[in-house]
Amino acid sequence: MSDTLSPKAAKLHNRTLITTYLYEHKEATKQVLERELGISLPTITQNLRNLEAEHIIELGELQDSTGGRKAQSYRFAAKHRVAIGVALRSNSVCLCAVDLYGDTVQERTHAMSYTNTPMYYQRVGTLINEFAATVAKGGSTVLGVAFSVQGIVSADGTSITFGTLMHNTGLTLETISQSVHYPCIMIHDSDASAMAELWFDPTIRDAVCVYLERRPGGAVIVNGKLYQGPNQCNGAIEHMVLVPNGRQCYCGQRGCMDTYCSLETLPEEGESVPGFFSVLEQGEPHHRERMHTWMEFIAQTIVNARSVIAGDVVIGGEAAQYLDDSDIAALKSRVQQLTPFSTDTFSLHKSRCADTNSIVGAALRYIEAYVDSICTDAE
Incomplete structure (x- = not known):
């Protein structure tokens, strides 16, 4: 292929091939690169020297000898760039530094009550800058900071267009990032979680993601990509009406999914x-009845959502840690019973991501862009 390219393009192509191979395989020797990529050894040597000088790769382990000198391996330096995800929650600020494989490098949580004031955002900026400085001491360069927010973000990413829950509708990225020393973006927390789903499970094609939190949410994946729609509201299943004229929702409507599927509807008064x-595990009848009712509402939510996007279902959020395989199987069975199409087949499984998936998913916006920049030919 390189024979048909200009010298400049061929040089870039070879560099990209080597970088991509090391990123995907994590480690390789010159000999392996020569065999797998069909590039001459001198060219490989020069590219490895350049990539090492830029800290994109680093020396790996010496390989076992087959009779001669041990071969030196080279590995992708996953931590030479990181991104920071931040979640501004009602009572805390959560920060997570993510490397180029999406692995968490460092994380930190600060107790702090949310207030939509300049002083609050200044304090948040100080926390982020201090956290970034700590991460940088380990030799990492911070690509940027991504805020995972509980609200719908405008199509251009500059403001929150629906922030009723946190009382911050109209809040701008400029305000939220006023004291941060790095490039910043913000993304709806459910969309960020879905991005993490796709990163850690690239086999997902079409799916509805249901995040069962204190304030539930959702996201839509179509053809292997997050699909937000022109108004960025796709997947907002928390405001799907399940019970007409039902319980009052914070959005102003009555009977929303949020008011029936929130984790906060399960405990009795004074119970966490x-x-x-914990009591449910002991088989207490009243708790079992409340759990059954809650699961019925979730099943109906899934059926309603899948009537529009007939894909797989990913169950995430805080509730996922409490749901075992039998719960997931029972939920799928109930969804199948409520589904009018007998031939409908789909997967329903728990999220493969950690509790910090929305924070990690937000940070992956920077990670994905950077990895594409070094693993894709471009002039």
């Missing part, structure tokens, strides 16, 4: 969510 599930 972990406390509810």
